[in-house]
Amino acid sequence: DAGVTQSPTHLIKTRGQQVTLRCSPKSGHDTVSWYQQALGQGPQFIFQYYEEEERQRGNFPDRFSGHQFPNYSSELNVNALLLGDSALYLCASSWSGVVTEAFFGQGTRLTVV
């Protein structure tokens, strides 16, 4: 079992550009959540996808959008990048059925210059 995999692992973008991050959930999981972790802080919830729809959203602007595919994999898109978007972006997967825990990927380190 490969667990939760994210790509790319590192990324450098320029202010104003757009970025797409990808996540493959753990086998058997159908729910994907995205978090932003700034340096030295705890992860902050961005949104959660289930059945290809955004089920919940945190306090993030519309520049942050996502998608979930039929195979449960997911993408996080960020438009009009700001310096403050520099962070570790984490994907967590879980199963919507009986109570279960969330598993995190290793994250994508995004640096905006």
Next chain:
Amino acid sequence: QQQVKQSPQSLIVQKGGISIINCAYENTAFDYFPWYQQFPGKGPALLIAIRPDVSEKKEGRFTISFNKSAKQFSLHIMDSQPGDSATYFCAASMNFNKFYFGSGTKLNVKP
């Protein structure tokens, strides 16, 4: 408004000692309280978790103590080892939806 408050920010413990990290929450609707361990450059890894219907859960050297009336929970690491040096996050959630994380505790276990 921070839903989960974590302390201390950093902790230094001698090898073999007990590490204690505390968290407090506000929302009584939270029904799942996990602790995550994170090494530099890695994603958080689930360490141990508890539901509010029990007051304590133990897994190996790791114990969660839960005080529902005080809305507090803590992580105890017994016989702390240098390999335990990492950042620890408490979290809380409702119905396994979004997790609210604490600000993290950087643990350094000295040999």
